[in-house]
Structures are given as C-alpha cells and as structure tokens.
Amino acid sequence: MSSRNLILxxxxxxxxxxxxxxxxxxPISLETEPVEKFKTLATAIxxxxxxxxxxxxxxxxxxxxxxxKARIISSFEELAAIAExxxxxxxxxxxxxxxxxxxxxxxxVAENGSMWVPELNMMQRVLPFxxxxxxxxxxxxxxxxxxxxxxxxxxxxxxxxGAFIAGPSKTADIEQSLVLGAHGPRSMTVFIxx
Amino acid sequence: MKDHAELSEEFNKDEARVDWHDxxxxxxxxxxxxxxxxxxxxxxxxxxxxxxxxxxxxxxxVYLEQFESNALANGVKVHWAANAAxxxxxxxxxxxxxxxxxxxxSKSMLTEECHLNDYLTGNGIEVIDSDLGERIVQLANETxxxxxxxxxxxxxxxxxxxxxxxxxxxxxxxDPQVLTEAARQHLRETFMTRKVALTGVNFAVAxxxxxxxxxxxxxxxxGAHLSEVHIASMGIEKIIPERKHLGVFLRLLTRSATGQPIxxxxxHFMKPRQGQEMHIILVDNGRSRQLGRAxxxxxxxxxxxxxxxxxCPVYRRSGGHxxxxxxSGPIGAILAPNLDMKDYADxxxxxxxxxxxxxxxxxxxxxxxxxxxxxxxLVKDGYVSPVKAISMKAMAFTFANPTVFEVAGKSGRxxxxxxPSLVSNKLNPWYKEREMPEPPKESFRxxxxxxxxxx
Numbered sequence: 001m002s003s004r005n006l007i008l009x010x011x012x013x014x015x016x017x018x019x020x021x022x023x024x025x026x027p028i029s030l031e032t033e034p035v036e037k038f039k040t041l042a043t044a045i046x047x048x049x050x051x052x053x054x055x056x057x058x059x060x061x062x063x064x065x066x067x068x069k070a071r072i073i074s075s076f077e078e079l080a081a082i083a084e085x086x087x088x089x090x091x092x093x094x095x096x097x098x099x100x101x102x103x104x105x106x107x108x109v110a111e112n113g114s115m116w117v118p119e120l121n122m123m124q125r126v127l128p129f130x131x132x133x134x135x136x137x138x139x140x141x142x143x144x145x146x147x148x149x150x151x152x153x154x155x156x157x158x159x160x161x162g163a164f165i166a167g168p169s170k171t172a173d174i175e176q177s178l179v180l181g182a183h184g185p186r187s188m189t190v191f192i193x194x
Numbered sequence: 195m196k197d198h199a200e201l202s203e204e205f206n207k208d209e210a211r212v213d214w215h216d217x218x219x220x221x222x223x224x225x226x227x228x229x230x231x232x233x234x235x236x237x238x239x240x241x242x243x244x245x246x247x248x249x250x251x252x253x254x255x256v257y258l259e260q261f262e263s264n265a266l267a268n269g270v271k272v273h274w275a276a277n278a279a280x281x282x283x284x285x286x287x288x289x290x291x292x293x294x295x296x297x298x299x300s301k302s303m304l305t306e307e308c309h310l311n312d313y314l315t316g317n318g319i320e321v322i323d324s325d326l327g328e329r330i331v332q333l334a335n336e337t338x339x340x341x342x343x344x345x346x347x348x349x350x351x352x353x354x355x356x357x358x359x360x361x362x363x364x365x366x367x368x369d370p371q372v373l374t375e376a377a378r379q380h381l382r383e384t385f386m387t388r389k390v391a392l393t394g395v396n397f398a399v400a401x402x403x404x405x406x407x408x409x410x411x412x413x414x415x416x417g418a419h420l421s422e423v424h425i426a427s428m429g430i431e432k433i434i435p436e437r438k439h440l441g442v443f444l445r446l447l448t449r450s451a452t453g454q455p456i457x458x459x460x461x462h463f464m465k466p467r468q469g470q471e472m473h474i475i476l477v478d479n480g481r482s483r484q485l486g487r488a489x490x491x492x493x494x495x496x497x498x499x500x501x502x503x504x505x506c507p508v509y510r511r512s513g514g515h516x517x518x519x520x521x522s523g524p525i526g527a528i529l530a531p532n533l534d535m536k537d538y539a540d541x542x543x544x545x546x547x548x549x550x551x552x553x554x555x556x557x558x559x560x561x562x563x564x565x566x567x568x569x570x571x572l573v574k575d576g577y578v579s580p581v582k583a584i585s586m587k588a589m590a591f592t593f594a595n596p597t598v599f600e601v602a603g604k605s606g607r608x609x610x611x612x613x614p615s616l617v618s619n620k621l622n623p624w625y626k627e628r629e630m631p632e633p634p635k636e637s638f639r640x641x642x643x644x645x646x647x648x649x
Contacts, residue, residue: 002274003274003275003276003280003478004274006276007258007274007276007430007476007478007482008255008258008259010478010482010483010485010486011254011255011258011430011482011485012255013486014482014483014485014486014491015251015252015253015254015255015485016251016252016485016488016491017252018249018252018253019245019248019249019251019252020249021245021246021249021435022241022242022245022246022249024242024438024439024441024442026235026238026239026242027234027235027238028235028238029233029234029235041455045454045455045458092419092420093386093420096382096386109456111233111445111455112455112456113455113456114455114456114460124419125415125419125467126415126416126419126420129412129415129416129419129459130416130419130420146441146445147440147441147442147444147445147456148438148441148442150441151437151438151440151441152438154437155437156401156402156437158268158402158404158464158465159464160464160465160467161461161462161463161464161465161467162461162462162464163415163459163460163461163462164444164456164459164460165458165459166455166456166457166458166459167458168458169410169411169412169458169459170410170411170458171326171327171374171410171411172343172410172452173325173326173327173330173343173344173345173374174326174330174345174350174353174370174373174374175218175348175349175350175370176218176221176222176343176346177350177370177371179370179371179374181374181375181378182326182374182378182410182411182412182413183324183378183381183382183385183411183412183413183416184411184412184415184416184458184459185412
C-alpha cells in the first residue's frame with residue numbers, strides 16, 4: 001500500500017467520533033473608529049502613516065525621502081512620473097536593487113495594523129519583500145475591524161498568492177532586541193487615501 | 195543519553211545565565227498577557243480554536259483528501275510521507291531531480307523533528323537556514339532551544355563571536371543591529387542564488403488547497419519567491435477546514451507567541467508562481483498513532499506558539515536543550531513519548547504540573563493533565579528507572595495506609611531531628627539549592643487529636 005493510503009487508513013481507524021465545527025458568530029468586538037485604531041496599531045508595529053487625498057500628495061512625500069536615482073516601482077499608473085510601472089516578465093532576481101515599492105493594499109485590518117495584498121497588486125510576488133522600503137496605499141473605506149471581517153471580504157478568491165503585511169520586516173532573535181529590516185523592507189509607509 | 199535532570203544540571207551551573215533566561219522568557223509571557231487583555235473575546239477565541247481543532251482531529255482523513263485534491267487542482271505536487279525517513283528521501287529526490295546541491299530553508303520545526311539537515315548534508319547537499327535565530331544555532335552547530343525563539347539561550351556576545359568567525363564581522367562586535375545587518379547581507383546572497391527553497395507550514399486549508407506561512411523576517415517569502423522550486427513540509431495535523439478559520443487562528447497565534455498582534459507576514463500560497471514548481475509534503479511520523487491515543491490526541495491540536503514554554507517554571511530554568519528533542523517544553527514533553535517512549539520517558543516528569551501551560555494554551559490543550567497521564571503510562575509499561583518506580587510504589591503504599599503513614603511521618607521527623615545529615619546531603623535531590631526545613635515537633639494529626647480533646 002502507498003504511504004498515502006497507509007496514512008489515510010490509520011487516520012480513519014484512529015480518529016475519534018465526529019465533533020461538529022463551531023460557528024463563528026461569537027462576541028466579536030467591533031471597532032467604533034476602525035481608521036483610528038488602524039493608525040494606532042500600524043504605528044505601534046513600526047509603520048509610518050500619512051493621510052492623503054490624492055497621488056500628488058504621495059509623490060510629495062516620496063520625493064522628500066528618496067533621491068531621484070533610487071529605483072522606485074509602483075503598481076499605480078498615477079505614479080508613472082516617479083516610478084517604473086511595468087515589470088511584467090522581468091526575472092524576479094533583477095528586482096534586488098529596488099529601493100522603494102509603492103503598492104495597493106486591498107484592505108487594512110484595524111486590530112493588528114496589517115494590510116492584505118493579493119499577488120496581482122504585488123506586480124511580482126517577491127517585490128514587497130525584496131525592496132529596501134515598502135509603501136502601501138489603502139483606501140479609508142477598505143479598513144475593517146478585525147481578521148474575521150477581512151476573511152469575509154476575501155471569501156474564497158484564489159489569487160495565486162497573497163499576504164497580510166504588517167509593518168517593516170523585523171527580528172528580535174538576538175537577545176530579544178527588536179531590529180527593523182531583517183530580510184525584507186527596512187521601513188513601511190502607509191498612505192491612507194480618503 | 196543524558197536525561198532531562200542531568201542536562202538541566204549542566205544548564206544550572208551558570209546561575210546568572212539561568213536567571214537571565216528565566217527573566218527573558220517571563221518578559222515574553224508578560225507581553226502575551228498584555229496583548230491578550232486587549233481582546234475582550236479572547237476566551238471565546240480560545241474555545242472556538244479548540245473546537246475547530248477537535249473537528250479537524252475527528253475528520254482528518256477527509257480534510258487531507260480534500261486538501262490534496264484542491265492543491266492538485268491549483269497545480270501543486272502533493273507527496274505523502276509515513277515517517278521522517280520518507281520525508282527526507284522525498285526532499286532529496288526533488289533536489290536530485292533538479293540536479294541541485296544547495297538549498298535555502300526557512301523555519302520548520304518538522305524538518306528539525308525529521309533531522310533533515312543532517313540527512314541532506316550526509317548526501318552532499320548544503321542547507322542554509324535563513325531564519326536569523328536558526329542560522330545562529332546552525333553556525334554554532336546546535337539545534338533550536340525554542341520553537342519560536344531558536345537561539346533564546348544565546349548571549350549576544352556569543353553570537354558576535356560566531357559572526358566574527360563565519361560572517362567576518364569585527365571581533366567583539368555584539369550590537370544586535372550590526373549583527374542583524376551582517377546576517378541580512380549574507381543571507382540575501384543566499385536567497386539570490388538558491389534554486390530550491392524549503393519552508394514550513396503554519397496552516398493548510400482543506401477548502402482551498404492553500405497553505406499559510408507566518409514570519410516576521412520575511413525569510414520564507416524571500417526564499418520561496420526567488421526559487422524555481424518551492425518545497426513546503428507540513429505535519430498532517432496542520433490542516434484546518436475553511437479559510438475563514440484562519441481569522442481565528444491568526445488572531446490567537448502571535449498574541450500567544452510573542453504578544454504581537456500578528457506576524458509581519460502571513461503569506462497565503464495558493465498556486466505556484468508562473469514557471470515555478472511547488473511541492474507539499476504531508477508528513478505523518480507518528481501523528482496517526484498519537485491520534486489513536488484517546489488521552490494524548492489533544493496534543494495534535496498544537497499550533498506551535500511556544501506560550502507553554504515561556505510560562506513554564508521548569509523550561510525557563512532548565513533551557514530548551516535539556517529536553518533533548520526538537521520540540522522542547524511542556525508540549526514537547528507530551529509529543530516526544532509518542533515518538534519513542536524509552537528515549538523520552540524522562541520528559542513528562544520534567545514538570546511541576548502547575549498547569550500554567552494549559553492556562554495559556556491558545557487551543558486549550560490539557561497539557562499538564564497529559565503530562566500526568568504519560569507518567570502513569572510510562573511507569574506502568576516499565577519505561578522509568580526501577581528506583582523511581584519502587585519509590586513511587588512505596589509512596590503510593592504509604593499514602594494509602596494510615597498506620598504506615600503515621601509511622602513513616604514519625605520516624606521521618608525523628609531522623610531529621612537527630613540525624614540531619616541523612617536528608618541534608620548531596621544524595622537527596624531536594625537538598626540541592628535548598629536548606630532543609632526544621633522538622634516539626636508533631637504532625638497535624640497528633641496536634642489535632644490533642645487539641646480536639648480540649649474543646
């Protein structure tokens with residue numbers, strides 16, 4: 001018998017009597033001001049927040065912080081003046097010198113300051129991880145209270161890949177000292193769009 | 195092989211280090227408490243997480259088949275491994291199939307359980323661990339001492355020495371910021387040049403065929419998205435029924451582990467990247483056997499947060515290596531005897547049974563009760579030393595017989611008073627690090643029978 005069938009047979013033999021799934025309609029607390037809560041949590045985990053109402057304001061912030069020579073990549077056509085907006089077909093290894101990526105988050109989660117980014121918004125899967133700095137743009141209306149609401153919105157969509165991203169990459173493996181910029185981005189900027 | 199008590203004794207030689215280790219882990223436990231107290235529905239979340247896992251255990255075969263067919267439909271190759279050896283062979287055959295002799299790996303306690311690194315190295319494959327803590331213990335030729343914080347037992351000066359030797363940092367450099375930056379540069383080169391990346395799996399969803407990997411560093415993503423071949427190794431108990439259940443577990447996991455509201459990255463892998471090959475290895479290695487043990491099957495509900503270790507008064511003072519198994523601490527002590535009752539018979543005794551582990555467990559595993567039950571199984575089946583078995587039998591006999599108990603108490607008090615060296619000596623483990631108490635003049639029973647007559 002194959003290992004597959006051996007394992008399945010052993011499980012069928014050994015698993016206990018069927019136990020029903022619980023429903024998820026529990027006493028889940030909702031945020032009265034999800035945007036404020038999101039800002040608090042995102043700041044606490046090391047993100048920088050800017051509230052903006054158009055792409056010119058985003059450009060202004062970027063130009064102040066990054067030199068004209070820095071490689072910037074963005075999924076927003078509106079930022080074509082300061083960023084590459086088409087990296088289709090590029091070998092992902094060639095993105096290693098990306099200084100900043102500016103991508104669109106599908107939703108933000110107030111309870112933990114994370115944002116969901118599906119593969120399509122990443123342009124290439126590795127981009128939000130390999131860039132030195134990451135900026136995500138999330139619309140105010142897309143900020144939800146908690147993870148339960150987030151998954152309700154995602155449903156069973158199959159986007160190939162997707163990630164909740166919360167702040168810059170970090171580690172505390174050396175004596176519990178927090179260091180930002182482990183393997184991924186050294187900083188996270190969040191643009192909350194009105 | 196040295197047992198838990200002997201290995202703890204070695205760790206305990208450096209008292210200042212024990213205090214530091216103890217305080218560091220307790221600090222993480224306190225961070226967990228703070229995070230938990232911000233969620234009013236925390237107990238509901240734990241109960242719900244527990245019930246979802248109960249359902250998973252009762253229907254595991256069905257969920258695994260469902261997961262397999264959905265993963266296949268997503269273009270992922272699915273392998274089944276009955277044991278550690280088969281898992282390791284599958285990994286090697288994938289590497290050989292691509293004529294590759296170097297691999298980058300992100301954190302996977304399952305591969306530690308399977309001793310994958312040793313096996314691959316023995317077969318001429320170079321493996322580099324990319325989680326910072328794991329890389330540090332790998333350079334030190336050690337194993338992780340904690341499932342979430344692999345090098346929690348190491349001082350920054352020791353890490354500085356390792357990095358000086360292997361990564362060329364300045365001698366005496368021990369600033370965590372500088373050391374982390376050196377590891378970042380070194381591992382970036384690794385990510386850029388490895389064709390095969392192996393990651394662990396935190397959760398796999400039967401309904402969608404996807405799996406979720408949680409990291410703070412981004413190392414799993416760097417490895418996987420730059421590789422031509424991504425191998426994900428998972429224990430079969432990592433399955434959950436539906437995607438919406440991730441909402442429950444992602445809320446529980448990191449708050450319990452480190453007190454963070456969520457890990458920096460919760461990556462959902464559904465399909466391979468265009469042009470990439472993706473493999474999932476479903477590993478049993480004793481899990482189906484544990485599922486058949488009614489008293490111990492709950493250990494399979496574990497989501498590997500490590501909170502039972504951070505809170506455990508024994509773990510904090512004995513260190514993870516004293517458990518001489520991949521998964522240390524209270525949860526490891528109930529998982530390991532299933533793998534080998536003889537080798538790990540000491541571990542269920544490495545506990546005070548205080549129950550703190552069960553209190554913090556995010557999926558409500560009755561850890562301390564299982565530790566107690568394992569002790570009974572191990573003694574009954576003859577896996578503990580004859581001395582311990584005899585003394586436990588003698589104790590049981592004494593406690594069950596009031597007359598013997600009274601005589602034993604009296605003679606104990608008499609001996610302690612007249613020949614204190616009989617108990618206050620090195621042969622008595624209770625004398626270590628302690629002054630023995632003054633023997634009481636009389637037992638409570640004697641006091642009670644005297645005083646009751648007066649009133």
